Amino acid sequence: MDIKQVAKLAEISYSENKLDETRVNRIIKHLSKNELREYLKALKRLEKKHYVIIEFAYELSEQDKNKFEKLYPDKKIIFAKNSELLLGIRITEDDKVYNLNMKRALEQVSSYISRSI
Amino acid sequence: MIDANDIIKKLENRIHAFSAEGNVDNIGIVENNKDGVISCSGLSEVGMGEIVSFDRGATGVIFNLNEDSASIILLDRDLTIKEGDIVKRTGKILSVDVSEDMLGKVVTPLGVPLDGKTRILNGKPMPFERIAAGVIQRDPVNTPLKTGIKPIDAMIPIGRGQRELIIGDRGLGKTAIAIDTIINQRNFQPKSKTNKQKLKPVICIYVAIGQKESSVAQIVNKLEAEGAMDYTIVVVAGSSSPAALQYLAPYGGCAIGEYFMEKGHDVLIVYDDLTKHAWAYRQISLVLRRPAGREAYPGDIFYLHSRLLERAVKLNEKNGGGSITALPIIETQAGDISAYIPTNVISITDGQIFLEGNLFNIGIRPAINAGNSVSRVGGSAQSGAIKSVAGKMRLDLAQYRELAAFAQFGSELDPATQRQLDRGVRLTEILKQPQYQPYSEAEEVLAIWSVTSGNLDEIPSESASRFEKELIVFARTNGQKVLDEISDGKKLDDAKIKLLDKLVKDFKKRFTV
Numbered sequence: 001m002d003i004k005q006v007a008k009l010a011e012i013s014y015s016e017n018k019l020d021e022t023r024v025n026r027i028i029k030h031l032s033k034n035e036l037r038e039y040l041k042a043l044k045r046l047e048k049k050h051y052v053i054i055e056f057a058y059e060l061s062e063q064d065k066n067k068f069e070k071l072y073p074d075k076k077i078i079f080a081k082n083s084e085l086l087l088g089i090r091i092t093e094d095d096k097v098y099n100l101n102m103k104r105a106l107e108q109v110s111s112y113i114s115r116s117i
Numbered sequence: 118m119i120d121a122n123d124i125i126k127k128l129e130n131r132i133h134a135f136s137a138e139g140n141v142d143n144i145g146i147v148e149n150n151k152d153g154v155i156s157c158s159g160l161s162e163v164g165m166g167e168i169v170s171f172d173r174g175a176t177g178v179i180f181n182l183n184e185d186s187a188s189i190i191l192l193d194r195d196l197t198i199k200e201g202d203i204v205k206r207t208g209k210i211l212s213v214d215v216s217e218d219m220l221g222k223v224v225t226p227l228g229v230p231l232d233g234k235t236r237i238l239n240g241k242p243m244p245f246e247r248i249a250a251g252v253i254q255r256d257p258v259n260t261p262l263k264t265g266i267k268p269i270d271a272m273i274p275i276g277r278g279q280r281e282l283i284i285g286d287r288g289l290g291k292t293a294i295a296i297d298t299i300i301n302q303r304n305f306q307p308k309s310k311t312n313k314q315k316l317k318p319v320i321c322i323y324v325a326i327g328q329k330e331s332s333v334a335q336i337v338n339k340l341e342a343e344g345a346m347d348y349t350i351v352v353v354a355g356s357s358s359p360a361a362l363q364y365l366a367p368y369g370g371c372a373i374g375e376y377f378m379e380k381g382h383d384v385l386i387v388y389d390d391l392t393k394h395a396w397a398y399r400q401i402s403l404v405l406r407r408p409a410g411r412e413a414y415p416g417d418i419f420y421l422h423s424r425l426l427e428r429a430v431k432l433n434e435k436n437g438g439g440s441i442t443a444l445p446i447i448e449t450q451a452g453d454i455s456a457y458i459p460t461n462v463i464s465i466t467d468g469q470i471f472l473e474g475n476l477f478n479i480g481i482r483p484a485i486n487a488g489n490s491v492s493r494v495g496g497s498a499q500s501g502a503i504k505s506v507a508g509k510m511r512l513d514l515a516q517y518r519e520l521a522a523f524a525q526f527g528s529e530l531d532p533a534t535q536r537q538l539d540r541g542v543r544l545t546e547i548l549k550q551p552q553y554q555p556y557s558e559a560e561e562v563l564a565i566w567s568v569t570s571g572n573l574d575e576i577p578s579e580s581a582s583r584f585e586k587e588l589i590v591f592a593r594t595n596g597q598k599v600l601d602e603i604s605d606g607k608k609l610d611d612a613k614i615k616l617l618d619k620l621v622k623d624f625k626k627r628f629t630v
Contacts, residue, residue: 048159096144098140104140
């Protein structure tokens, strides 16, 4: 079985955007060690597409959280506090990271100044 | 002393000018790290050849784009990158910041000075990969690049904008030819008084790929001692550098050269050597599991060198009039020039200088096999003076080689044949040249003319080499006017030949066998 076929198996392990344990158990019985390794990698990649991590410096209100849930209706949202951000939020959606926080702004200032000197 | 208030004011001005915006990063997660090649998932928007950065500051270049992953070659040796680390796009393609400050420095392929002290300020970013100039932008190669090495300037002349391969086994003097050529360019720098033909100064770039760092240090010391470092940049990716840096080094050197070429300068780039460059590329390709072809090289090994060497060009006046001359070096095994990489590069370049072990061992140094060496630019890149003496010399040498086999049998030869053999032996002797002693064009003309005119026929062949060396010393002290007369580069007329004849005859009276 090649990598593409294993990736296809990983896709059909999902039902209604959630990982189906029964299907997974049925599939893994038929996979060799290497195929299982590829299957797990594919599952991890797909899993990332199904959730969004929202990090915030200060606790978000329920209203704000509801807004995010409306913004990503098909995805599971994980809210996490991260005081390193100083102010603002960071949204990680699969391989995209939206930085709207003070930490990133200060990093940009620092690199801007070091390039200019 | 810089005032602290000034610094604070500058910082405040810069911060006011800064505008912070939210931004979107495209990230990836490291999946594995194998031999300097990193495979990562994510990075869905990254482009080929784009620079990416890791959490701890290391950088890499995208080298493979697969459906679900990307392969990155590391530009720094970072042993701390592990599975799960974040890698970010930078949105920039690989480039090197170049400015005039780089002259006289030893740098990495990324332009970082290796002396650790000075930084290149306000450099222009020059991309590593670039499409070569088209046909319309080019001019024919017609300006000589003088190496100062007699057999090359006489029989295998190199022009500015040409690609001339230096090929031979290890230890035969390939690098020596390149270094002597670089040293000889001091005669064409603005401060030089010997540039009678008013040739443009040449900026030299020596790219060391996979060389021992001790060897590179020796070369740098020699260039400094000869006053050549003022117009030279040394780009180093030593044998302990990551394969990625060794692969990128020639492109970095070429990018630096293109900066100066675009400003109208003539540039000489030495790639020492492209065999190790091919090995580094093979290593990276095998780790990336690209399909292996002949001798385990990847399928695009020809393109690796062709796209590099095509960037050596002579631009027309409309495009600045600058040029890049490339001297790639290839190391053969047991003199086999029909191997894969040598044949590839021979077919790309505009000629080759073939160094032979047999010649080296019998004391002919530089060990140039004039029969197998060629310059496809030829006489277009020679001045009138050297052309008028060298044409006959090449013929004499070719006839000598044909007849030399008979001399071994010791059979009786007719006087004409014997004369030809004797002339050939003397020619071979005067074409020998010590390392780090490049000749001016006038001295080359004098040395070659003294043989082809028959002035050396009475001198025993074993004294011919000494005769030539002492003649040059004599000319520098007592015959400078004659040298000045013939250094205008024009064809030798009767008046000049008379001057040469008188000089040689005057010296012959003083010479003791």
